[in-house]
Amino acid sequence: MFEPLNMDGRKRSAIYHAARLSMLHERLAKKLEQVDQAADQVEQAAADLVEAAHQPAVIARG
DSSP states (O other): OOOSSSSTTTHHHHHHHHHHHHHHHHHHHHHHHHHHHHHHHHHHHHHHHHHHTTSSOOOOOO
């Protein structure tokens, strides 16, 4: 990306930090979306388990 400092030190540094912050923000947003999807899957699995636990037991006769 950008070098943190050069001849135009402060100006270049501000651009570097803004770009870095933007990149980190996007990475965080992506990770939060992945966590949200995983949480949805866990909730669905828990609901399926509760539903299965409330089903009457089937006894095989043979």
